[in-house]
Amino acid sequence: MTTSAPSATARPFDAVLCDVDNVIRFYDSTPVAELERAAGLPEGTTASVAFHPEQLDPLLLGKTTKEQWAQAVADRLGDGFPLSGPRARELAGALARSPFWADEDVVSALRGVRAAGLSLVLVSNAALDLGEDLAAMGLEDLADHVVNSALEGVAKPDPEIYSIAAGLAGAAPERCLFVDDHRENVEAAVALGMTGVHFRGPEDLRGALAFLDR
Incomplete structure (x- = not known):
């Protein structure tokens, strides 16, 4: 769903700023869920602590690094639940190593952005190893730039990270299309003058990019 309407021009945007997790990248929670069941924990317990x-x-x-984060999660699980240290570390480690994949429909749509001559910037609240993860998915060349909160020291919905992304794109905020699965992040972009798309599935992205087909 687009939360503000672009102007009726042949090219309403100069740049697309796009989230990564739950838009491009998705995680398989099955290994963690299986370990939680074996430990007698409700499914989702580990994620509720970790996030x-x-x-x-x-x-x-x-x-902090992902390894330090996993240790902190294990410590909290061990303190708050009837878990042994090894079981808590197993759960936290499994979450940190959750398998992930890229949605090919979304990737294809985003490749079309650059093919059309628009700038594409990934804007992600992510860990320090985001670049390695993008390379593992074969997406190191997907975008013109990647703005990672862990490297910038500022995270969405702080206005500063949007300004960094727009600056790298070389586009004024009102010429940016911003895509994210969190409504609060979209609303922060709209408050800065961007057009926001609340992503709930590939059709939301395709709809927002329909102007590329005209």
């Missing part, structure tokens, strides 16, 4: 801001924010701001 609490107290645990997650240092990772996304580059203040």
Whole structure:
């Protein structure tokens, strides 16, 4: 769903700024869920601990590595649940190593952005190893630039990270299309004058990029 309408021109945008996780990249939670069942924990327990801001924010701001994050998650699991140290570390490690893949429909649509001459910038709240993960998916050349919160020290929805991305794209905010699966991140982009797309599936992206086919 597009939350603000682009102007009716042949080329309404000069740049597309796009999130990574849950837009391009998706994770397989099956290994963690199986370990949680074996440990007698409700499915999703590990993620609820790991993605609490107290645990997650240092990772996304580059203040800790993924290995340090996993250890902190294991410590919290061991303290808050009837788990042995080895079982807690197994769960945290499995989450940190969750298999992931790229949605080929989304990747194809984004490759079309650059083919049409628009700038594409990935804007992600991610760990320090995002570049390695993109390479593992064969996407190191997908975008013109990658803005990673862990490297910039600032994360969405802070306005600064949007300004960094627009600057790298060489585009004014009102000429940027911003795509993200979190509504608050989209709303922050719209507040800066960008056109925001709340991503819930590839059809949302295809709809926003329909102007490329005209």
